[in-house]
Amino acid sequence: MTLLERDPKSPLTWSGNLPVTSRYTFGLAGEKFFRAIKDEGKIIGSYCKKCDHTYVPASQFCEKCLAEVSDWVDVGTIGELHTFTVLYEGYDGARLVQPEIVAFISLGDGGLIHRLGEINLDEIYFGMPLEAVFLPEGQRQGSILDIRYFKPAG
Amino acid sequence: MTMRKVAVIGAGMTKFVRRAQETPKELSWLATRMALESCELTLDDIEAVCMGTAPDSFDGIHMKGEYLSDGAGAWRKPYMRSYVGGGTGVFVPIQGWYHVASGMFDVVLVVAEEKMSNFYPHAQAAFLTIFDHTTERPLGPNLLWIFALEMNRYMTTYGISKEDIARVSVQHKRNAANHPCALLGDPDITVEDVLNSEVLAYPVQRYDVSPVSDGAVAIVLAAEHVAKRLTDKPVWVEGVGWNLDTAHWTNRDLVYPRYVEYAARMAYDMAGIKEPKKEIHIAEPYDPFDYKALHHLEGLQLAERGQAPQLYIDGTAARDGNMPVCPSGGLLGVGNPIAAAGLMKIAELFWQLRGEAGDRQVPGQPRRGIAQAWGDLMQVGTVVIMGR
Numbered sequence: 183m184t185l186l187e188r189d190p191k192s193p194l195t196w197s198g199n200l201p202v203t204s205r206y207t208f209g210l211a212g213e214k215f216f217r218a219i220k221d222e223g224k225i226i227g228s229y230c231k232k233c234d235h236t237y238v239p240a241s242q243f244c245e246k247c248l249a250e251v252s253d254w255v256d257v258g259t260i261g262e263l264h265t266f267t268v269l270y271e272g273y274d275g276a277r278l279v280q281p282e283i284v285a286f287i288s289l290g291d292g293g294l295i296h297r298l299g300e301i302n303l304d305e306i307y308f309g310m311p312l313e314a315v316f317l318p319e320g321q322r323q324g325s326i327l328d329i330r331y332f333k334p335a336g
Numbered sequence: 337m338t339m340r341k342v343a344v345i346g347a348g349m350t351k352f353v354r355r356a357q358e359t360p361k362e363l364s365w366l367a368t369r370m371a372l373e374s375c376e377l378t379l380d381d382i383e384a385v386c387m388g389t390a391p392d393s394f395d396g397i398h399m400k401g402e403y404l405s406d407g408a409g410a411w412r413k414p415y416m417r418s419y420v421g422g423g424t425g426v427f428v429p430i431q432g433w434y435h436v437a438s439g440m441f442d443v444v445l446v447v448a449e450e451k452m453s454n455f456y457p458h459a460q461a462a463f464l465t466i467f468d469h470t471t472e473r474p475l476g477p478n479l480l481w482i483f484a485l486e487m488n489r490y491m492t493t494y495g496i497s498k499e500d501i502a503r504v505s506v507q508h509k510r511n512a513a514n515h516p517c518a519l520l521g522d523p524d525i526t527v528e529d530v531l532n533s534e535v536l537a538y539p540v541q542r543y544d545v546s547p548v549s550d551g552a553v554a555i556v557l558a559a560e561h562v563a564k565r566l567t568d569k570p571v572w573v574e575g576v577g578w579n580l581d582t583a584h585w586t587n588r589d590l591v592y593p594r595y596v597e598y599a600a601r602m603a604y605d606m607a608g609i610k611e612p613k614k615e616i617h618i619a620e621p622y623d624p625f626d627y628k629a630l631h632h633l634e635g636l637q638l639a640e641r642g643q644a645p646q647l648y649i650d651g652t653a654a655r656d657g658n659m660p661v662c663p664s665g666g667l668l669g670v671g672n673p674i675a676a677a678g679l680m681k682i683a684e685l686f687w688q689l690r691g692e693a694g695d696r697q698v699p700g701q702p703r704r705g706i707a708q709a710w711g712d713l714m715q716v717g718t719v720v721i722m723g724r
């Protein structure tokens with residue numbers, strides 16, 4: 183029996199929720215990565231010599247060889263646009279008042295997903311340099327949102 | 337059906353702790369790297385990876401098998417997560433076993449991880465998410481009261497005292513005092529301590545229960561021809577079994593775990609074991625609560641029904657007894673990061689059978705051991721028999 187042809191005398195649907203609240207640690211590498219953002223306004227990666235690979239965001243270990251990665255490198259605050267999209271709907275399906283641009287910004291051999299700002303759609307091109315715009319120092323709290331967005335560099 | 341022989345050739349584990357700073361990925365990585373180093377292999381030697389980890393709500397990331405994959409060494413390799421609740425830690429080596437026994441892979445990594453401290457404020461509430469949404473969840477069940485109901489039925493049916501059940505907790509926590517990775521080892525704990533601990537859900541008291549923990553364990557499995565090349569002390573997987581009872585726990589026998597019996601019989605048949613009490617030298621039954629170790633020893637056919645407490649009273653279960661039970665310290669003593677705790681039992685058998693268990697080594701060069709875990713909706717049994 184589907185909902186449409188259900189017995190009118192039966193109980194209505196039952197509403198429930200799955201209450202899941204988490205408190206995450208940043209982890210060994212995350213401590214360094216987010217402290218650099220919060221305290222120094224820097225983006226850091228970690229470099230595996232053996233595999234010649236720079237992880238961004240920084241990782242404590244190399245996924246290709248499982249070695250501990252101990253070379254922490256400042257990868258700068260300017261990356262390259264790898265790809266982007268323009269969002270017209272929020273995740274609840276409602277139309278956004280202001281469309282939002284999100285991009286994959288290459289940094290080191292990895293990169294970050296983030297919003298773009300101070301930019302017009304018609305100026306975007308693959309490979310364009312993008313610069314991280316940080317919140318002012320006292321307002322940063324060790325979050326990926328301490329970077330407000332990336333904007334065209336220079 | 338012809339199946340290849342499979343050996344455990346390496347093992348590693350993190351310390352089990354209350355709140356790890358490491359991320360779940362980092363915990364997996366630490367155990368994985370240690371397991372590889374223990375048998376002098378590198379990630380290049382690994383052909384496939386099996387991951388075991390319990391409800392996503394603990395680590396707080398959905399599809400955490402995928403999330404954990406890089407820490408488990410799965411980059412660009414065949415990889416799969418298995419999940420049968422608390423039974424996962426002894427199921428995931430079975431998954432690894434059939435990867436190798438089938439002939440598909442020669443060297444497989446098996447990793448289990450749990451980070452229960454991410455759930456806020458207490459992991460117990462995560463269990464609310466596993467119950468039926470209309471018949472049970474409105475009552476707010478958690479695992480403590482599920483266990484309490486089963487423990488009461490088990491005790492009352494056989495007339496087993498709380499004192500006799502407390503002996504299990506005491507022995508396991510004392511054993512854990514010799515385990516370098518243990519969270520709750522205590523060489524001086526007494527039956528009185530257990531009986532005086534606070535009541536959580538009658539008849540369950542604080543020290544009847546294993547602690548919420550964070551940790552990871554990894555082992556390396558290899559086909560016979562590879563194992564013999566890499567080590568002169570392979571520990572063979574001699575039998576595996578798993579079985580599921582009804583999901584309606586009001587329709588299940590709470591006094592006797594039939595599903596554990598069926599899983600055990602499957603494993604005994606494969607291993608050619610006719611008389612488990614004589615042929616099993618070390619038992620690592622699943623012990624998230626003290627009475628569960630007793631319950632499971634009976635399901636495993638290592639004690640008559642209602643008689644498992646006797647093993648602790650007469651010393652059979654002691655580390656130097658005729659059939660040591662949980663020489664590791666078990667979940668009650670080492671800790672209970674769900675899936676990792678089950679795989680810890682496999683690692684323990686590996687170390688014990690190789691004579692590498694250090695201060696907690698069982699004397700007399702044991703030849704064969706059994707590990708078992710239990711879980712899902714409290715109705716799955718998973719069993720592995722290992723021997724040298």
Ligand SMILES: [Zn+2]
Pocket residue numbers: 230231232233234244245246247248249
């Ligand atoms: Zn590397």
